[in-house]
Structures are given as structure tokens and as C-alpha cells.
Amino acid sequence: MTTALRASAAPSTASGIGPQLKDAGLAALVAAVLLAPILGMETTPGPDGRLTLAFHFDLVAIGVVLVFLGRLALALFLRGRPPVRAREGGAVSAFVSRNAAWFGLAGLAFAIALPLLPFSSRYVIDVATTVVIYVMLGWGLNIVVGLAGLLDLGYVAFYAVGAYSYALFAQWFGFGFWMCLPIAGLLAATAGVLLGFPVLRLRGDYLAIVTLGFGEIIRLVLVNWYEVTGGPNGIADIPRPSFFGFPFTRNPAEGETAFHQLFGLEFSTLHRVIFLYYLALALALVTNLFVLRIRKLPIGRAWEALREDEIACKALGINPTNTKLTAFALGAMFGGFAGSFFATRQGFISPESFTFIESAIILAIVVLGGMGSQIGVVLAATVIVLLPELSRELETYRMLFFGAAMVLIMIWRPRGLLAHREPTLRLGTATGATSLSARGGGP
Amino acid sequence: MKTPILEIQHLTMRFGGLVAVDDLSFTAYREDVTAIIGPNGAGKTTVFNCLTGFYRPTAGQLTFHGHEGPVLLERLDGFRVPRHGLARTFQNIRLFGGMSVLENLVVAQHNHLMRASGFTLLGLVGAASYRRAEAEAVERARFWLERTGLLARADQLASSLPYGEQRKLEIARALCAGPKLLCLDEPAAGLNPRETAELGELLLELRDRHAIAVLLIEHDMSLVMRIADHIVVLDYGRKIADGPPERIKRDPAVIKAYLGETEEEELPPEVAADLAAAGGG
Amino acid sequence: MAYFIQQLINGVALGMVYGLIAIGYSMVYGIIGMINFAHGEIYMIGAFVSIIAFTLLGMLGISWAPLALLLVLLVAIAITALYGWTVERIAYRPLRGSFRLAPLISAIGMSIFLQTYVQVTQGAKIKPLQPVVTGGFTFEDASGFTITISWIQILIAVLTLVLMAGFTWVITSTPLGRAQRACEQDLKMAALCGVDVDRTISLTFVIGAALAAVAGLMATLYYGVIDFFIGFLAGVKAFTAAVLGGIGSIPGAMLGGLVLGLAEAFWSGYFSIEYKDVAAFTILVVVLIFLPTGILGRPEVEKV
Structure with a gap:
């Protein structure tokens, strides 16, 4: 094997860059044919309503040159290097993962301090809240995809179940946020079990497409079931959260005390924004603690074992369906929590917020960050939410970037950018049990 | 008097028209290392897959005397088999x-x-x-x-x-x-002679010191002849011999299955050599 | 009765389009055992290339329908097939032998990329096509109901049957078909026997994409309007068709397409149009759970 590699590497270092040039030329040719119609000829409605074409061959030329140079650079860069298929992440990833606790604490300190920092405007806090929600969704989906290795393309369905159950329970029964939150989580988990039970014995790619279908079914039901969901118009006037019963209003109703009165503050609409931020942060922290903890329990290890080899798991007596079901249900539950927070924050929900693209974004966060990595999810969520905020221009190109990134990451770092995994147990750490070895550990 | 741990009665497994295992019966005992041998494609791994619930046998009864008394393995889902005390390994390591x-x-x-x-x-x-x-x-x-x-x-x-x-x-x-019976599918495949010898020691130790019965599929005849107390020979899904190593070595049906076929087809030299060595020793 | 026959005709036409896309899923699955998640987008690209080619020909003054159709068909097949080839080269080939989820995720990434790429370059608005092929046969029954078979429906049926026949010939009687069948049995063994596996897989993607291009062209003609999002639903429905017919089986894919097309036509003809997509998804889920090997598929034996 190594000799074969050396043999293939040797001539390319000796000879010029002829083969690479030819290769890049071919790639450029392919790019030209691919780009010419779609990028080069834009269909636009003409004056009579018929389509006409607007030509952008300058863009095609730029694209072709970029492909040529990119391909050439890649070929020269890879020349002489053996093809490495890194199973683990690199040194940086290992460093981050070993010191996860410190990075986590530093990040948490920053997150807590954020609203008090001088540059924190209402806008900054708003964006930060969005980041935190996506972090939470990423952590929830990470249970399913990263730990249990089940590709769920319909995660947004559980987010929707959470949001709608909050909205409906609040509207019909007048339940408050803290009452609705567990209900939403429970309902989402139930939806996860109902979906999961029949489909979790399917092969991985069938599962992916069934979850995709389920996500769409939920959305289509939301759109079409006017009587309950309000159809495409959605549900408005969802009650806003209160500070444990003290509303964030300037003039509270008779007999009520508003938040600013309680603390003797000047009324400010910022209070509610900050409160929502901390609420999201608290929910996300609960999610994180839960996931960190459960990873080190038998069920968490069984999830990872299932991801590695389902047949071996069966031969060790692990019930694959039940184990997957718990992952699915717990992932769904956190999606439901996030959904009900989303509903109370927006005050308005409609099916538009729960499209496949949303599932794809959450999946991208998990994949890019590193499947199974908690810190990776935070970084990926931050990048993915901030990217369109930096410039509105970028928003259109955001999905283009995600799609390309998902492909490239799978090629270069199949386990994600921060893929280094620390074992959940070490033999060194189990010294507390030495007394037991005297009795003999054998069966 | 030996106590049986696994009783296989009339096990048959068909895939479409192919009969992978044909009316196989034998008993493995608690105190034994039992080996299943036979040429490639004889149906050895299929027997394991039937035992451990990966395949549902077409016919037959598989009685296992496990932690909770006798159970019929063919009625169990795969993941329920191990808790009765039957553990296995795989030919391609998993x-x-x-x-x-x-x-x-x-x-x-x-x-x-x-x-x-x-x-x-x-x-x-x-x-x-x-x-x-x-x-x-x-x-x-x-x-x-x-x-x-x-x-x-x-x-x-x-x-x-x-x-x-x-x-x-x-x-x-x-x-x-925590098995009572350990099923090993070609555990010595790819091991060097020293590792194979260590494996043999380990299996004997399991039998003698830990009261774990062993059922193994193995092509390494010298290992099998050294450690097995009981050998079952399969060919084309049928049992052609069953007994202690000394008898198997001299069994004409076994010699024919290993050597007789090879006259017109490809010779597996290491098998022939192993068998010859084992037969002589 | 007339209404029933009309729905039947519509359903068959629709089903043939689904069937053509489904063949692509089925072939790729047969050969590498994976769902090509980007296949729906390949169909969408086929539709876009078709509409661009029609517009270009219109601007060049070529308006004689048969010639225009033929040219568009060839252009759409060529360019879409190259897209199919590129998808395999970028999103699948480097990942052969990587871990289980990797090719799935990269295919989903590719699907998102292609969809956004068309959205960004061509705009998010729907694209209407001036009717190219108009008219058809109209029958009237005793009670005054009319049944229409349009020329487009006839075109779809003829083209599909021709392609199916040609395709069956390729699989059964050419070296490529033999190589494909060998790869379906065992990729590694086929490679050892001298089959150029890379080339065979590439060609499988190319053929699948070519058929999807034809489907895209016909859908463009049939509906007269497309947008960047059509690949998503069509992809899921065609995938359902492939599974329903028995994934890996080419006649199965066609049969599944017909069943799905008919189900959709009758569902929207007799029940509610709003839930017709729900119906497709429901069929998918039900089939996967109760009939995972499909109608014409062979049962899979789990290799341990």
C-alpha cells in the first residue's frame, strides 16, 4: 500500500505541472458547459410576458477561470501528499476537545455577560437570542444525528409541534409559558415516538427520506387545517412571557404588578428582550447539561455504539429499536422546547417558519460543527446565524454556502470540523473501584 | 456425565432455492470446546446466525440451557439472545x-x-x-x-x-x-502463530477456569485439533462427521470432503497440509 | 365515467414522468446501494435547461415545433447528463468507503447547493413557457362530458415507451449493462474481474440524469410553468415510486411511477387537491413500513 502511494507520488514531483494543467483545463471545460445555460442565460419575463434571456457570459467566464485556478491549486497542493483519511480531527480539534470545559466556561461567562456589555444594543441581543436558539436546536439534533447516527431530515417538525402546541394551549386554555413548556416538550416527544416506532427499523437512507416526508406532512397539515392552525395565516397574539407572573408591560392590568414596578426600574422594552435572551440561554444550558450527562450513561454509550455498528449491538443484547426511539424522542423533546420558546418570542407563528430549509440549516449546524461535538455546534450556529446578518446580500447566498460546505466537509472532515471525541470513561479515572478488584472482577 | 448446553435438532435454513444448512443435529456440552469445521460455504456461519437470532431458521429446534434455564433460540429476537448467556464474535470483526x-x-x-x-x-x-x-x-x-x-x-x-x-x-x-457459551467465528483468522497459540490458551482457560463453554468455527486445523474436545464437520450444509478429534482425523468422509474435491478443483494447500499434519500426529 | 377516464389519462401521463425520474433513483440505488438525494434537483435542472433552450431557440427564430423539440431534447439531455456526472464526481466518488452517513449528507448538501444555485442565477419567480405543443384529441360521451388526450400526453407516452425499450436493451445486451449488473451484485468482485467500476458508476449517474432531463422537459411542456423548487416534491414522489415498485428494479420504477401518478390524479380528482402531496408522502411512509421490498423487488438478506 505504502509503496503504491510512493510510486504514484514520485513521478508527479519529478515531472512538470503538465498533467495538473490538463486536468484543470478539463475541469474548466466542464464548468463552462455546466455554467453556460444556467448562470449564463437568465430567463426573465419580457415586455409581452413571454420569457426572454439576459446573458451573463462575463459571470460564466469568471466562474470558469475560478474553477481552473481552484482545480490547479488543489492538484498542486495535494501533489506528493498521501491521501489522508483522518478519522479523528486534527490537533486543533483535539486541543479544543480536551479543554472543552474551559472553552465552555469562557463561552458561558461571555454569554451571561453579553447583555451588560457596552456594545449590546437591542439588535445585538436579538441576534444573540437567535444564535442561542439554533445552538439549542443543534444540541437537540446532535443527540439524534451525532450520537445515535440517525439522519433526521424532518427535525423542524418537532420544532413546529412545540411552537403550535404552545400557541394553541396558550390560546385555548390560557396556560402560561412555564405550564406550556413541558406540555410542548412532551407532545413533541410523543410525535417523535409515534413517527419513530414504525420507521426506526428502516435502513439509514430510508429513515432520512421518511423523516423528510414526515416534516413535510406536518407542514402541509399546518397549512391546510384552517380550523385549528389558522392555515397559512398562522396564529397571532400568542401571549408573551412574563417574569414568573409579572408582565413586561408599561401599564399592567388591574391588580397586576409589572416587571419594572417590581424592581423599581424605569420601564423599558429592552427588559423583555434581555429576559428572553436569558430564558433561551437557560433552556440551552439545560439541554447541554442533559446531553453531557446522558452521554456518559449506558443509554448514551449505546447510542454511539449503534452509530458504529448496529449488528454488533444486537449481538450484545442491545435492543436497537428502543434505543433509537429514546434518542429520537429526546431529540424531539428539545426541539419542542425550542419551538415553544420560538412561539413566545415571536408572538406569531405560521407554517412558513417550519420549512425543509429550516431542517437543513439545523442539520448543517450539526454537520459543520462536528457530529457529537457540543462546542462545534456553538461555533457553527454562531457562524450560520451571523453570516446573513453581516450583510443582507449574503443571505441569498447563505444556502449556497451551506450546501457547498456540507459536501466539502464530508470529503475532508467526514466527522465534522471539531470531531475529536474524548472517551466517556477512562481506566485511569476508575481507581475508586480498586477495592472491588480484590473480590475478583471476573464472572 | 457431561451436561448439554446447546442442543441443535434438525436445523434447516433455506434462502430461496439454496439450502445453506440441511437437517443439522448435534449437541454441545458445558465442559467442552466444540469446533465446527468444514470447507468454505459449508454453512458454518449460517448456523451461528441462526443461533444468535440474525436468521430465522426454516425448520428445527435450538435448545439453549442458559442463565434462566432452557430456551428455544429460534423463537427469540436477535437482541434477546445474549441475555440468556450466549455471546458471539464475527468473521469480519465488528x-x-x-x-x-x-x-x-x-x-x-x-x-x-x-x-x-x-x-x-x-x-x-x-x-x-x-x-x-x-x-x-x-x-x-x-x-x-x-x-x-x-x-x-x-x-x-x-x-x-x-x-x-x-x-x-x-x-x-x-x-x-457474561456468557455461558461463547461462539467464535474464525477467531484465529489473520493471527500470527504466537497469537494463535495465545488464543488457544485463552479458550482452554475459559473452559477450565471460568466454566464458559466455547463453540468455534475455525479453519486452522492445528488449533482445532489441539484444543477442541468435540468436532462437528459440515459439508454443503450437512453434517458429515461428529466426534472427538482423534476420530475425525481418521474419518473417511472428512478426508474426502477436504481432499477428495480438490483433485479436480483448486487445491487449498494449507488445509491439506494442516490435515495431513494433524492426521499424522 | 368520462371523468374517470380523464383522470386515468392524466394519471398515466403524470405517472410516466415520475417513472422516468424513479429509474434514476432505482439504478443508482442498485449499483451503489444509496439514495441519490440530489436526483430531484437534477430533474429540476433538466426542466430549466429545457426552458432556457426553448427561449433561446425562440429568440433565434426557430419555431417549427418538431425541430425545436428535438433540439431542446438533445441539449437538455447533454447538459443535464453532465450535471449528473459532476454530482457523482464531487459528492459521491470521494466518499466511497467513508463512514455511513457521509455520502448521504454530502448528497443533501449537493441538493441544497443545486437548488440555491438555480434560485440565485435564475430568480425565485415561476417561469412560464409559451405553449409549444398544443391541441389534442377530444371525445364526447353521451352525457356531454368530454375526454381530452393532449398531444403532450401522447408525446410523453411515446417518448417514455421508446426510452424504456432502449433502456432495457442497454441493460440486457450491452457491455455497459453487463458491467452494471456485475456492479450491482458485488462492487469489489466486479472490480477484481476487470470491470471499470468508476466508469460504470459514472455512466449510471449519467443515464439517470439523462432520463431525468427528459422528465424535466416533459413536465415543463405539460405544466407550462416551473420554478427552482419543483425538484423537491418531484424527487420525493419519484423516490416513492421507486420504492413502491421495488428499488433496484427498472420495470418496478416505471410501475411504481404509474401507480403513484394514478393515485395522485384520482386523489386530486375525487378528494381534495390540498392534501394531494400529503397523500404521496403517506404512501411513501406506508410502503416503506409494510412493503419495504416493493412490488417487484427482491428481499434483502442481511449480511452478517
Whole structure:
């Protein structure tokens, strides 16, 4: 094997860059044919309503040159290097993962301090809240995809179940946020079990497409079931959260005390924004603690074992369906929590917020960050939410970037950018049990 | 008088028109290392897959005298088989490659730990009873790591181990599941002579010191002849011989199955050599 | 009765389009055992290339329908097939032998990329096509109901049957077909026997994409309007068709397409148009759970 590699590497270092040039030329040719119609000829409605074409061959030329140079650079860069298929992440990833606790604490300190920092405007806090929600969704989906290795393309369905159950329970029964939150989580988990039970014995790619279908079914039901969901118009006037019963209003109703009165503050609409931020942060922290903890329990290890080899798991007596079901249900539950927070924050929900693209974004966060990595999810969520905020221009190109990134990451770092995994147990750490070895550990 | 641990009666497995195992009956005993041998494609692995619930046999009865008394294996779902005390390894090693060696061994004790963690609830609150159970599981893992010589590897990634150690790890993992009968599918494949000798020692030790019966599929005849107390020979899914090694060596049907076919077809020289050596010794 | 026959005709036409896309899923699955998640987008690209080619020909003054159709068909097949080839080269080939989820995720990434790429370059608005092929046969029954078979429906049927026949010939009687069948049985063994596996897989993607291009062209003609999002639903429905017919089986894919097309036509003809997509998804879920090997598929034996 190594000799074969050396043999293939040797001539390319000796000879010029002829083969690479030819290769890049071919790639450029392919790019030209691919780009010419779609990028080069834009269909636009003409004056009579018929389509006409607007030509952008300058863009095609730029694209072709970029492909040529990119391909050439890649070929020269890879020349002489053996093809490495890194199973683990690199040194940086290992460093981050070993010191996860410190990075986590530093990040948490920053997150807590954020609203008090001088540059924190209402806008900054708003964006930060969005980041935190996506972090939470990423952590929830990470249970399913990263730990249990089940590709769920319909995660947004559980987010929707959470949001709608909050909205409906609040509207019909007048339940408050803290009452609705567990209900939403429970309902989402139930939806996860109902979906999961029949489909979790399917092969991985069938599962992916069934979850995709389920996500769409939920959305289509939301759109079409006017009587309950309000159809495409959605549900408005969802009650806003209160500070444990003290509303964030300037003039509270008779007999009520508003938040600013309680603390003797000047009324400010910022209070509610900050409160929502901390609420999201608290929910996300609960999610994180839960996931960190459960990873080190038998069920968490069984999830990872299932991801590695389902047949071996069966031969060790692990019930694959039940184990997957718990992952699915717990992932769904956190999606439901996030959904009900989303509903109370927006005050308005409609099916538009729960499209496949949303599932794809959450999946991208998990994949890019590193499947199974908690810190990776935070970084990926931050990048993915901030990217369109930096410039509105970028928003259109955001999905283009995600799609390309998902492909490239799978090629270069199949386990994600921060893929280094620390074992959940070490033999060194189990010294507390030495007394037991005297009795003999054998069966 | 030996006590039976596994009684296979009239086991038949068909895939469409192909009969992989044809009316096979034999008994394996608690005190024995039992070997199933036979040319490639004789149906040996299919027998294992029927035993461990991966295939549902077309016909036959598989009685296993497990932890909770006799059970009929053909009626169990695959994942329910191990808890009766039957563990197996695979011909193409199936480890949890992305997890550490120790984690592999702890996962093997899943059902026990699951109960100890109160199906996760006690574990989440960090109950002392669960922490104790986990420590015991680690100790059991340490014990088998020591016996298989993998202790120094405990915290390494399973996939980073060399091939021979991966084989050993898979056996250690099966042992952590607490079996009464250990089924090994070609455990010596790809091992060097020293590793094979160590494997033989380990299997004999299991039989003598830990009261674990062994059922193995193996092509390495010198290993089989050295450690097996009882050999079952399969050819084209049928049993052609069954008995102690001395008798198998001289059985004309076995010699024909191994050597007779080879006149017109490709010779597996190492098999012929092994058999000749074993027959002479 | 007339209404029933009309729905039947519509359903068959629709089903043939689904069937053509489904063949692509089925072939790729047969050969590498994976769902090509980007296949729906390949169909969408086929539709876009078709509409661009029609517009270009219109601007060049070529308006004689048969010639225009033929040219568009060839252009759409060529360019879409190259897209199919590129998808395999970028999103699948480097990942052969990577871990289980990797090719799935990269295919989903590719699907998102292609969809956004068309959205960004061509705009998010729907694209209407001036009718190219108009008219058809109209029958009237005793009670005054009319049944129409349009020329487009006839075109779809003829083209599909021709392609199916040609395709069956390729699989059964050419070296490529033999190589494909060998790869379906065992990729590694085929490679050892001298089959150029890379080339065979590439060609499988190319053929699948070519058929999807034809489907895209016909859908463009049939509906007269497309947008960047059509690949998603069509992809899921065609995938359902492939599974329903028995994934890996080419006649199965066509049969599944017809069943799905008919189900959709009758569902929207007799029940509610709003839930017609729900119906497709429901069929998918039900089939996967109760009939995972499909109508014409062979049962899979789990290799342990």
C-alpha cells in the first residue's frame, strides 16, 4: 500500500505541472458547459410576458477561470501528499476537545455577560437570542444525528409541534409559558415516538427520506387545517412571557404588578428582550447539561455504539429499536422546547417558519460543527446565524454556502470540523473501584 | 456425565432455492470446546446466525440451557439472545471503531447497567448505586483486558488497534457480556502463530477456569485439533462427521470432503497440509 | 365515467414522468446501494435547461415545433447528463468507503447547493413557457362530458415507451449493462474481474440524469410553468415510486411511477387537491413500513 502511494507520488514531483494543467483545463471545460445555460442565460419575463434571456457570459467566464485556478491549486497542493483519511480531527480539534470545559466556561461567562456589555444594543441581543436558539436546536439534533447516527431530515417538525402546541394551549386554555413548556416538550416527544416506532427499523437512507416526508406532512397539515392552525395565516397574539407572573408591560392590568414596578426600574422594552435572551440561554444550558450527562450513561454509550455498528449491538443484547426511539424522542423533546420558546418570542407563528430549509440549516449546524461535538455546534450556529446578518446580500447566498460546505466537509472532515471525541470513561479515572478488584472482577 | 448446553435438532435454513444448512443435529456440552469445521460455504456461519437470532431458521429446534434455564433460540429476537448467556464474535470483526477499547467493553454490559441506572433516571441524578454498578462494570472490563493482554490499550480508539488485537478485543467484549457459551467465528483468522497459540490458551482457560463453554468455527486445523474436545464437520450444509478429534482425523468422509474435491478443483494447500499434519500426529 | 377516464389519462401521463425520474433513483440505488438525494434537483435542472433552450431557440427564430423539440431534447439531455456526472464526481466518488452517513449528507448538501444555485442565477419567480405543443384529441360521451388526450400526453407516452425499450436493451445486451449488473451484485468482485467500476458508476449517474432531463422537459411542456423548487416534491414522489415498485428494479420504477401518478390524479380528482402531496408522502411512509421490498423487488438478506 505504502509503496503504491510512493510510486504514484514520485513521478508527479519529478515531472512538470503538465498533467495538473490538463486536468484543470478539463475541469474548466466542464464548468463552462455546466455554467453556460444556467448562470449564463437568465430567463426573465419580457415586455409581452413571454420569457426572454439576459446573458451573463462575463459571470460564466469568471466562474470558469475560478474553477481552473481552484482545480490547479488543489492538484498542486495535494501533489506528493498521501491521501489522508483522518478519522479523528486534527490537533486543533483535539486541543479544543480536551479543554472543552474551559472553552465552555469562557463561552458561558461571555454569554451571561453579553447583555451588560457596552456594545449590546437591542439588535445585538436579538441576534444573540437567535444564535442561542439554533445552538439549542443543534444540541437537540446532535443527540439524534451525532450520537445515535440517525439522519433526521424532518427535525423542524418537532420544532413546529412545540411552537403550535404552545400557541394553541396558550390560546385555548390560557396556560402560561412555564405550564406550556413541558406540555410542548412532551407532545413533541410523543410525535417523535409515534413517527419513530414504525420507521426506526428502516435502513439509514430510508429513515432520512421518511423523516423528510414526515416534516413535510406536518407542514402541509399546518397549512391546510384552517380550523385549528389558522392555515397559512398562522396564529397571532400568542401571549408573551412574563417574569414568573409579572408582565413586561408599561401599564399592567388591574391588580397586576409589572416587571419594572417590581424592581423599581424605569420601564423599558429592552427588559423583555434581555429576559428572553436569558430564558433561551437557560433552556440551552439545560439541554447541554442533559446531553453531557446522558452521554456518559449506558443509554448514551449505546447510542454511539449503534452509530458504529448496529449488528454488533444486537449481538450484545442491545435492543436497537428502543434505543433509537429514546434518542429520537429526546431529540424531539428539545426541539419542542425550542419551538415553544420560538412561539413566545415571536408572538406569531405560521407554517412558513417550519420549512425543509429550516431542517437543513439545523442539520448543517450539526454537520459543520462536528457530529457529537457540543462546542462545534456553538461555533457553527454562531457562524450560520451571523453570516446573513453581516450583510443582507449574503443571505441569498447563505444556502449556497451551506450546501457547498456540507459536501466539502464530508470529503475532508467526514466527522465534522471539531470531531475529536474524548472517551466517556477512562481506566485511569476508575481507581475508586480498586477495592472491588480484590473480590475478583471476573464472572 | 457431561451436561448439554446447546442442543441443535434438525436445523434447516433455506434462502430461496439454496439450502445453506440441511437437517443439522448435534449437541454441545458445558465442559467442552466444540469446533465446527468444514470447507468454505459449508454453512458454518449460517448456523451461528441462526443461533444468535440474525436468521430465522426454516425448520428445527435450538435448545439453549442458559442463565434462566432452557430456551428455544429460534423463537427469540436477535437482541434477546445474549441475555440468556450466549455471546458471539464475527468473521469480519465488528467493533465500535470510534469508541475506546474500554467503552467497547462497557457497552457489552449494557442491559445490566441500564437496569442499574434505573433506565437512565437514576443515572441522571448521579445515584450512588449506579456509580457502584459502573465501577463494577469497569472492573470486569479490566479483568478481561488483563486476561487478553490489552490492558495498556484500554483508553485507545478501538479502530486504532492492530488486527490481532482487534480480534482479541472482540472476544473480550463478548466475554464482558457474561456468557455461558461463547461462539467464535474464525477467531484465529489473520493471527500470527504466537497469537494463535495465545488464543488457544485463552479458550482452554475459559473452559477450565471460568466454566464458559466455547463453540468455534475455525479453519486452522492445528488449533482445532489441539484444543477442541468435540468436532462437528459440515459439508454443503450437512453434517458429515461428529466426534472427538482423534476420530475425525481418521474419518473417511472428512478426508474426502477436504481432499477428495480438490483433485479436480483448486487445491487449498494449507488445509491439506494442516490435515495431513494433524492426521499424522 | 368520462371523468374517470380523464383522470386515468392524466394519471398515466403524470405517472410516466415520475417513472422516468424513479429509474434514476432505482439504478443508482442498485449499483451503489444509496439514495441519490440530489436526483430531484437534477430533474429540476433538466426542466430549466429545457426552458432556457426553448427561449433561446425562440429568440433565434426557430419555431417549427418538431425541430425545436428535438433540439431542446438533445441539449437538455447533454447538459443535464453532465450535471449528473459532476454530482457523482464531487459528492459521491470521494466518499466511497467513508463512514455511513457521509455520502448521504454530502448528497443533501449537493441538493441544497443545486437548488440555491438555480434560485440565485435564475430568480425565485415561476417561469412560464409559451405553449409549444398544443391541441389534442377530444371525445364526447353521451352525457356531454368530454375526454381530452393532449398531444403532450401522447408525446410523453411515446417518448417514455421508446426510452424504456432502449433502456432495457442497454441493460440486457450491452457491455455497459453487463458491467452494471456485475456492479450491482458485488462492487469489489466486479472490480477484481476487470470491470471499470468508476466508469460504470459514472455512466449510471449519467443515464439517470439523462432520463431525468427528459422528465424535466416533459413536465415543463405539460405544466407550462416551473420554478427552482419543483425538484423537491418531484424527487420525493419519484423516490416513492421507486420504492413502491421495488428499488433496484427498472420495470418496478416505471410501475411504481404509474401507480403513484394514478393515485395522485384520482386523489386530486375525487378528494381534495390540498392534501394531494400529503397523500404521496403517506404512501411513501406506508410502503416503506409494510412493503419495504416493493412490488417487484427482491428481499434483502442481511449480511452478517
